[in-house]
């Protein structure tokens with residue numbers, strides 16, 4: 001339960017960057033221009049797997065306006081990766097020296113005085129390739145006879161991950177019923193409206209400044225310093241407004257790397273913005289996964305054991321894929337109590353664009369398989385899907401053996417609310433069904449494969465003479481509204497108004513380091529750091545208040561709505577503005593500065609806290625065409641104490657649109673390693689007319705580890721939707737969808753197969 | 762190619778620019794005049810991030826040549842506010858949280874503004890509102906908050922200030 005009445009928390013506010021965004025004042029990396037700036041373009045491999053024999057840029061360099069061409073020879077094939085603690089997983093050369101491993105991989109970059117000239121120069125670079133045999137699917141690439149993509153990597157297995165608890169075999173023996181299924185989950189593109197972009201400026205004093213569209217200015221500072229052989233402190237990364245991230249913008253991309261190399265060669269600013277097509281073929285994507293799922297259950301619906309194997313299409317490089325491999329396996333167990341659980345994940349290299357993290361981080365795939373299979377088992381055994389989920393669901397105080405401790409959990413209430421809602425709908429017309437899915441998600445990962453020497457989150461708060469507040473944070477606002485969330489937490493803690501707070505973020509020179517916006521970490525981790533910094537500053541102010549008011553030390557003082565007062569006698573006090581002025585004099589004119597930081601300790605393997613939810617999707621299927629019409633998405637959600645209610649609704653609706661896209665529209669078909677739909681005509685995202693009604697019921701819980709009881713919201717909401725739609729199709733038509741996306745063709749095929757089976761009977 | 766003189770109005774002010782006649786309106790607005798509020802999100806005229814209004818009609822500025830706007834009146838997102846006062850749809854976007862990363866927002870605002878003007882006070886159905894922004898892709902919001910904002914303005918809940 002929420003512990004207190006708040007003045008700012010959970011009250012609707014305009015996002016603090018709202019005016020900038022609705023007036024066109026918000027400038028993005030896409031909008032940055034610097035004096036003397038050059039434009040860069042990247043030549044990309046047309047082959048999925050080929051040796052680079054020679055690159056001849058003579059003709060390109062002769063084109064008037066061309067300033068430089070760089071290749072792997074300039075960067076000596078330096079390898080990079082975000083799993084910095086594991087050298088073998090830092091396997092990506094942007095501008096490779098010897099060979100290319102996917103279509104779209106950069107082979108050379110040009111800087112010229114205009115974008116047109118740079119573009120024209122690409123045609124004048126001659127590259128000799130020796131084409132090598134290529135492999136595109138993980139189940140092929142893992143075979144003995146498959147071509148080797150990285151020297152020394154046997155059977156192209158990039159990373160494996162084993163998770164196990166309990167006696168799995170014994171638990172299976174106790175089961176009355178065992179079901180096995182294979183699933184195929186597709187990739188998905190982040191499709192940020194702002195494509196990957198960077199402006200790099202290297203100056204003769206040896207300092208590099210990079211404006212870029214990033215989810216973590218600190219990661220990019222450290223990664224770019226690493227590849228360019230500079231000290232972290234000599235690289236300044238600035239993230240102006242960021243046009244979306246969704247998990248795709250915290251590794252080094254080709255725009256950042258190539259603009260940096262070119263700028264260091266030329267000592268001039270170089271801007272590279274990927275075209276939509278480049279962004280599609282040569283960034284990264286949600287990891288495609290093959291899942292084998294075997295589940296054992298008792299007649300009464302008690303879960304006994306689960307054993308799963310997963311093969312993911314890793315594409316050409318590791319990136320964040322190793323994390324997705326672990327998280328997928330962990331959340332595949334969610335949100336249930338298994339006596340025995342075993343997961344073996346294999347991330348396999350292929351000659352396709354690399355796969356990585358994307359909103360949900362392996363969990364949407366895991367839930368698509370798990371939550372559908374649970375409904376099928378319920379149908380096989382005549383069990384009630386709500387009852388079975390309630391019976392086996394996580395509860396407060398549960399420990400996922402050796403992995404996680406669940407301090408707050410509103411799953412049961414979520415299930416109850418959705419059950420009520422589904423029942424209220426009564427009998428549905430033919431070909432229409434409601435499907436459900438429950439799940440949970442982490443509130444920030446506790447992993448440090450990046451090997452950051454800094455606290456996971458930090459904040460510095462400074463109070464000016466007039467009472468206004470400068471809040472410096474390293475967390476990154478990519479549109480999810482973290483700056484507003486931090487301002488709300490700061491205003492609540494200091495007892496001031498949100499308009500008193502200015503948030504400074506996205507600048508490594510002026511903001512403390514923070515791992516950034518990924519893994520749903522900012523509300524909890526950066527929120528805790530901000531709260532601690534503000535408590536520190538407030539304590540300093542209250543010391544002066546005690547002296548000023550001359551009150552008995554047994555009384556508690558507090559500040560609320562800019563009023564400093566005795567908690568027991570709120571009318572006795574003084575204005576916050578007056579106190580600040582006096583306090584500064586008492587400090588020899590120094591501004592009040594508070595510091596806060598957060599690094600999780602002894603919080604298990606994954607996360608300090610978990611959100612929970614259940615979602616229902618109401619859909620109709622046209623049996624003639626296989627087309628799906630979605631009427632409504634209803635969600636019951638436990639994210640602890642909501643901080644920014646308007647932002648929360650936005651996260652829910654945004655997650656639903658992205659997850660519905662994943663469920664039935666968005667696909668990335670490849671032919672011989674070539675993506676067949678790298679544009680917004682053929683890559684279908686949800687548009688306004690298809691978007692259904694989306695309502696939410698917030699379940700009131702309090703997370704002890706979160707600031708003011710808050711935890712994750714927004715990323716986890718991407719997880720249940722594909723499964724819920726699959727279950728809706730199952731309930732409407734009696735067909736089992738084992739492959740994503742759920743397209744009309746796949747529905748028609750399943751309907752045909754069902755008919756044939758019935759005819760045989 | 763020989764440059765040509767383009768004379769047109771942007772956000773109420775007269776501009777004269779010498780341009781290559783093949784230059785897109787989006788480029789002139791952004792690169793020549795510096796109105797970077799207008800965005801680009803694709804090369805296939807399919808995202809709407811570049812939407813502006815030309816003589817009151819909403820137009821994807823990546824799909825027309827600037828020279829076609831000779832003597833015309835162009836409004837970009839920067840032209841929606843008047844003397845520091847936000848337009849009704851801008852205020853409705855703020856109240857409804859109709860933006861997240863904000864990259865699609867200028868285009869969304871321009872499509873909505875043209876739609877609301879065409880209505881001339883008539884209250885549209887939700888379906889009509891959704892159709893009016895069909896050409897604008899938003900990856901963040903899921904559109905429903907944008908639909909609520911347009912609806913609120915169409916219902917007369919926001920007056921010109």
Ligand code: FES
Nearest residue numbers: 802808809811823
């Ligand atoms: S830039 Fe996408 S429609 Fe104009």
Ligand code: FES
Nearest residue numbers: 861865899900901
């Ligand atoms: S707000 Fe990010 S694309 Fe619409």
